[in-house]
Amino acid sequence: MQVKITVNGQPREDAVEPRMLLVHYLRDVAGLTGTHVGCETTLCGACTILMNGQAVKSCTMLAVQADGAKLTTIEGLAKNGQLHPLQEGFWEKHGLQCGFCTPGMIMAAVDLLSRNKNPSDEEIRHALEGNLCRCTGYQHIVEAVQYAAHKMR
Amino acid sequence: MFPATFEYHRAHSVKDALALLKRFGQDAKLLSGGHSLLPMMKLRLAQPAHLIDIGAVGELAQIAEEGGKVVIGAGVTHQQIADSALVRGKLQALAEAAAQIGDVQVRNRGTLGGSLAHADPAADYPAAVLALEGEVKLEGAQGTRTVKAQDFFVDLLTTAMNPDEILRQVSFSPIAVGTGCAYLKRPQPASGFALVGVAALVSLGRDGSCEKVRVGVTGLGSKAFRAAGVESALAGKKPEANAIAAAAAHAADGIDCLSDIHASADFRAELARVYTRRAIEKALERCAR
Ligand SMILES: Cc1cc2nc3c(=O)[nH]c(=O)nc-3n(C[C@H](O)[C@H](O)[C@H](O)COP(=O)(O)OP(=O)(O)OC[C@H]3O[C@@H](n4cnc5c(N)ncnc54)[C@H](O)[C@@H]3O)c2cc1C
Ligand code: FES
Ligand code: FES
Numbered sequence: 001m002q003v004k005i006t007v008n009g010q011p012r013e014d015a016v017e018p019r020m021l022l023v024h025y026l027r028d029v030a031g032l033t034g035t036h037v038g039c040e041t042t043l044c045g046a047c048t049i050l051m052n053g054q055a056v057k058s059c060t061m062l063a064v065q066a067d068g069a070k071l072t073t074i075e076g077l078a079k080n081g082q083l084h085p086l087q088e089g090f091w092e093k094h095g096l097q098c099g100f101c102t103p104g105m106i107m108a109a110v111d112l113l114s115r116n117k118n119p120s121d122e123e124i125r126h127a128l129e130g131n132l133c134r135c136t137g138y139q140h141i142v143e144a145v146q147y148a149a150h151k152m153r
Numbered sequence: 154m155f156p157a158t159f160e161y162h163r164a165h166s167v168k169d170a171l172a173l174l175k176r177f178g179q180d181a182k183l184l185s186g187g188h189s190l191l192p193m194m195k196l197r198l199a200q201p202a203h204l205i206d207i208g209a210v211g212e213l214a215q216i217a218e219e220g221g222k223v224v225i226g227a228g229v230t231h232q233q234i235a236d237s238a239l240v241r242g243k244l245q246a247l248a249e250a251a252a253q254i255g256d257v258q259v260r261n262r263g264t265l266g267g268s269l270a271h272a273d274p275a276a277d278y279p280a281a282v283l284a285l286e287g288e289v290k291l292e293g294a295q296g297t298r299t300v301k302a303q304d305f306f307v308d309l310l311t312t313a314m315n316p317d318e319i320l321r322q323v324s325f326s327p328i329a330v331g332t333g334c335a336y337l338k339r340p341q342p343a344s345g346f347a348l349v350g351v352a353a354l355v356s357l358g359r360d361g362s363c364e365k366v367r368v369g370v371t372g373l374g375s376k377a378f379r380a381a382g383v384e385s386a387l388a389g390k391k392p393e394a395n396a397i398a399a400a401a402a403h404a405a406d407g408i409d410c411l412s413d414i415h416a417s418a419d420f421r422a423e424l425a426r427v428y429t430r431r432a433i434e435k436a437l438e439r440c441a442r
Contacts, residue, residue, distance in 0.1 A: 001161060018161035018204070040154040042192055045258065054232075054261040060191050061262070064161050065184075065208055111257065129345075130256025 003067040008076030016063045023047045025063035034074040045131030048104035055111035074103035085148040095144030097135035109145045156194035163206045177203040185267035222324040227266020243327035246334040246352045250281040266320040275346035279377030283369030284352035293318035309375040332356040333439030337432045347372035349424040353432035357440045374408045382406040401430035
């Protein structure tokens with residue numbers, strides 16, 4: 001089936017099998033491997049991207065369901081070689097160790113900061129409930145998001 | 154991990170979807186947010202030959218006030234319900250149930266209609282829809298009909314819907330002055346679904362006694378249910394601690410409670426009694442305002 005999807009501002013048109021998952025479309029068709037596949041069961045959040053500005057888990061969507069949508073992946077955040085404040089925050093505050101969860105964490109945090117410019121630590125933890133990290137213990141992730149929230153205000 | 158092959162059809166209207174359902178019959182499944190169906194298809198627990206995507210059907214995606222009722226389309230997402238000022242103001246327990254479903258990514262995709270049609274015994278909405286006495290509108294080849302929430306949930310993953318019908322919307326009478334409602338949940342720590350979830354609605358009469366009591370319970374048995382024993386025990390009584398506790402003690406009466414590694418049947422029943430008491434107390438606090 002033919003789909004038209006805008007990925008990080010670039011319109012694309014591709015032929016996909018209906019059963020192709022959106023995360024595989026992004027990684028294998030669009031060649032954007034920043035979006036990770038962790039659990040494949042909607043639990044870990046590593047595959048989180050933005051669809052029309054909202055965080056979704058791309059392992060639990062079909063590519064055909066995104067027909068006509070605007071998607072943003074981790075590759076779409078930096079502008080003109082300048083890191084997004086959240087990327088910078090994760091760097092500055094040691095919000096990652098192995099980095100596997102990081103793209104998903106950051107995309108979920110982008111969704112949060114678009115709705116709430118001044119989140120409490122509690123609100124950050126709540127918004128990242130659908131994202132698991134096996135390394136950091138989350139504290140540094142919360143600090144990274146606070147860093148970005150501060151910078152973006 | 155990906156689903157078995159299927160043919161994909163995109164419906165642009167309810168009429169479209171009904172025609173497709175008629176054409177493909179038992180081989181077809183509706184796809185709304187896909188957050189129950191796709192996980193099942195990935196595990197090959199479901200292998201429909203045809204998927205009819207209703208995710209883009211605009212007429213299903215509205216929240217509106219019509220003829221004194223609040224009407225929520227089947228395609229409205231959990232996050233939209235949680236964020237809606239109308240729902241938060243007039244159907245607080247439903248907004249609270251929506252806000253506690255899964256995580257934000259799940260809430261951005263999953264829909265009211267998909268959750269009710271799926272009828273997971275641990276889903277959150279059913280408790281709230283029961284306590285708020287929602288009316289479910291179904292549309293099929295034979296026309297439309299309305300089913301009361303109480304008659305909608307039939308058994309584990311089974312509803313009163315026929316396979317050729319679409320769940321169109323759910324309508325509710327808004328909470329009146331002197332009435333309060335609340336939804337409280339004890340989540341299963343791994344999945345986030347309800348170990349037990351209780352929605353309560355209480356109206357106080359002029360004399361300060363409980364005029365109307367409605368309690369919906371999810372997670373406890375094979376389907377969500379109205380706790381009739383609690384409702385009748387509290388109706389007509391003054392809302393005092395003893396009366397509330399005595400009524401809540403009936404929360405699990407007659408229910409064959411689920412038992413698994415997360416909670417034994419006895420523990421679930423005890424949780425139901427405790428959460429029923431707390432939900433009633435919370436609803437009462439909100440009556441006063
Ligand atoms: C990680 C995760 C965590 C979750 N946590 C919770 C939780 O804590 N609490 C909770 O309640 N739920 C939870 N869910 C389930 C979630 O709420 C689902 O979104 C919901 O159960 C199904 O809605 P959907 O729109 O995704 O439906 P779909 O998956 O698209 O469809 C589900 C079923 O309903 C049918 N259907 C869909 N729409 C209609 C319609 N309009 N008319 C007739 N039939 C229809 C489909 O054919 C299918 O059989 C969770 C899901 C995931 C993946
Ligand atoms: S890979 Fe999608 S949630 Fe884990
Ligand atoms: S940094 Fe390793 S999983 Fe989060």
